[in-house]
Amino acid sequence: MGIIWTLIIGGIIGWLGGLITGRDIPGGIIGNIIAGFIGSWLGTFILGHWGPRLAGFYIIPAIIGAIILVLILSFFFRSFRKRS
Secondary structure (H helix, E strand, O other), X not given: OHHHHHHHHHHHHHHHHHHHHOOOOOOHHHHHHHHHHHHHHHHHHHXXXXXXXXXXXXXXXXXXXXXXXXXXXXXXXXXXXXXX
């Protein structure tokens, strides 16, 4: 049950990152989960371990990391589309 809870929270974090930035994350639900996990790692790496913790994620650094990740990905996808 713990892995399912972790996937759900990761997906919500990725979804919030896309919602806050106003950009879509490619891949739908799977993309949101991946963005949540990578964003959590990035946010915790940059900001440290603080704030409320849920399913192994420090929520505030994870959401900030997901926002940063979504902005970086949207920049690369936008520049890739212009070249094609």
